[in-house]
Amino acid sequence: MVAAKVIRQDILKMIHDAGSGHPGGSLSLVEILLHLYWKEMKIEPKNPAWQERDRLILSKGHGAPALYSILARRGYFSVDRLNSLRKLGSGLEGHPHMQSLPGLDCSTGSLGHGLGIAAGLALGLSLKKSKSRVFCILGDGELQEGSIWESAMSIPALKQTNITVVIDRNHVQLDDFVKNVMPVEPLAEKWLSFGWFVVTCDGHNMDELKKAFSTKTDKPLVIIAETVKGKGISFMENNALWHGKAPDEEQLKNALKELK
Numbered sequence: 001m002v003a004a005k006v007i008r009q010d011i012l013k014m015i016h017d018a019g020s021g022h023p024g025g026s027l028s029l030v031e032i033l034l035h036l037y038w039k040e041m042k043i044e045p046k047n048p049a050w051q052e053r054d055r056l057i058l059s060k061g062h063g064a065p066a067l068y069s070i071l072a073r074r075g076y077f078s079v080d081r082l083n084s085l086r087k088l089g090s091g092l093e094g095h096p097h098m099q100s101l102p103g104l105d106c107s108t109g110s111l112g113h114g115l116g117i118a119a120g121l122a123l124g125l126s127l128k129k130s131k132s133r134v135f136c137i138l139g140d141g142e143l144q145e146g147s148i149w150e151s152a153m154s155i156p157a158l159k160q161t162n163i164t165v166v167i168d169r170n171h172v173q174l175d176d177f178v179k180n181v182m183p184v185e186p187l188a189e190k191w192l193s194f195g196w197f198v199v200t201c202d203g204h205n206m207d208e209l210k211k212a213f214s215t216k217t218d219k220p221l222v223i224i225a226e227t228v229k230g231k232g233i234s235f236m237e238n239n240a241l242w243h244g245k246a247p248d249e250e251q252l253k254n255a256l257k258e259l260k
Ligand SMILES: Cc1ncc(C[n+]2csc(CCOP(=O)(O)OP(=O)(O)O)c2C)c(N)n1
Pocket: 024, 025, 026, 028, 060, 062, 109, 110, 111, 112, 138, 139, 140, 141, 142, 143, 168, 170, 172, 173, 174, 229, 243
């Protein structure tokens, strides 16, 4: 498995080179994606359209830099392509565009849609008697979208146990803490009451993630992964200013120094 700091370095360099992007919510995703792509998902990077693969929907599509780094480091495409983030025609769009890059199972960016798509995908797969699983990553600010809760209600009703949801619970959204904009607590209780099995873990701890993902249950599983927005870079951590801003030359230098 690639080290988390390699992914974080990629994210920072990509966004710096692009001159725009979302560092905070990309840095909080790193260990979740590392676990999924190295330990959890059944995939064949050299055969991204393999029918039997597990699917990943990054519903918080602005976290794309983290996903692109993971896909490149996992072998879906060359690491050299990472510096083309947000460049016209590069395929590394600001938000995932599944027709443009190998390894993407869904185009996202407009928040609130990923779980509904995951529900349809999971239903289709089970109708085909496929063993493939669907993983869907949601942001905690994203949970304020009403469509999430329609899907959260439907999935247990349809008995879709081939879905695992991960909530990147970094407590910050676009310009403030989630609790100051529209609180989502009591979060575990909400999902429980909709018929999910809920596990909470430290979303930066690989052992805890492994344990959470291996939960055995006959209900759809939601993992509330407690994370830190901007994780790893002192001046970005828990700071909404770094939701959607590229580091300049000096800030990139300082950030990379912290990762050494
Ligand atoms: C439907 C929709 N509304 C607004 C936005 C703009 N937007 C992009 S990211 C974001 C905040 C999301 O917060 P959260 O889900 O907590 O993401 P994270 O903090 O993990 O980056 C918003 C409002 C969007 N992409 N889609």
